[in-house]
Amino acid sequence: MDNKKYIVIKADIINSRQSKDRNAVQKSLSKVLKTINETFSESIASRFMITSGDGFQGLMTSGKHFFDIIQLLESSVAPLKLRFGIGVGEVATDIDESNSAIIDGPSYHYADEMLTRVEEIEDQYSSISTNILLKSNTEPDELLNALLSMRYVVRSSWTTRQHEVIAAFVQMNEKQYETAAKLKVNQSTVSRALKSTDYYSVKSAEIALINHIEGTLL
Template sequence: MFYCAIIGDIIGSRKLEDRQEVQTKFLAMAEKANKLYQSEIASPFTVTIGDEFQVLLKCSHVAPKVIDFVKREMASVELVFGVGIGEIVTDINPKLAIGMDGPAFHFARNAIEQAKKKKPKIIYKSDSAGMCMINSLNYFIESCTERRTKRQKQVLEYLRQDLTQEAIAHELGIKQQSVSDIIKLSYLSEVEDAKRTISFYLKDIDHCKK
């Protein structure tokens, strides 16, 4: 059976003035994520080396949602992720994501080391086809999101909370057309299309590897 290993790391964590606060926030995030994605997790979020953490998922198509959740919850710090898809050759540890071995973790380790050196900050690796496409799409998504202004991020957060454009306009004291223009300039549609394509590829991999 194939699994999806995710290894994440906080960039420059040792230089953070509020490192203890960040670590406390991470532990709270991990507990929340382990509950939210309980049915999808084979081995839960676990802090490993320094400020690295890892989790083992049952299916790879869940990885983008899990990573997006971590990024939202830990928005105050810069993160990198390595995602590996492959077999686990040891017994699965259902309590901690440590003490396991196999290609899934080897790919994830290789991926995060690459992500620490160059973009994108989320890299997928596997012996399956489609990894180059997925990583190229992640690069595109990252480039679009990094260009977003504070106002664009604010509007998109309201959208994520299911507010209508009219409600957002009222909240910000601007016209509805201005909200629409802000959304277009944030490349939301293009980013969502890229995310759907990644999900399609990962679901196909999950189907083929069953």
């Protein structure tokens, strides 16, 4: 077994059958996966790919762009929601750069377990609210998953348009004027979106989470 640790991201679309145009959702998801694979190739060991009608996955070597990728994925299907299972650990097979579905190991098992757990949580009225759970050892990291839950609660209030603005802001390296030009709006519109979504508070939590994930990979 390779002792190097990786990050497995597995996800699926929640209640995708409620979409009026599932074909459009699939096209949007395929397009953003292609963008992710091209933009963050230096952090990806096996490219992100659709593995079923509503599911997809990828294998990463670094957590540096973890939330950039999550943000783009969430925005690509909004107002539909995604659920994520994240596994951090070793792989037990050779790594195929083009087909993450044929790779196996503890990190994949962790991701599967967490994705199942997120789905179970959705049916529990007295449980936490979250769409992402992470596991990197024999037990899930409670503090990390609590932060992920708080991130989810804040972002759940975002409108589809706010998701679009924030996604563009991330793609434009967090530059307001460039984002405004891309969206053909005033800079003040971007500024208001950042404030109304509490973007920088979310970003602060994400930085802390990324630092933790990066430490887990060592």
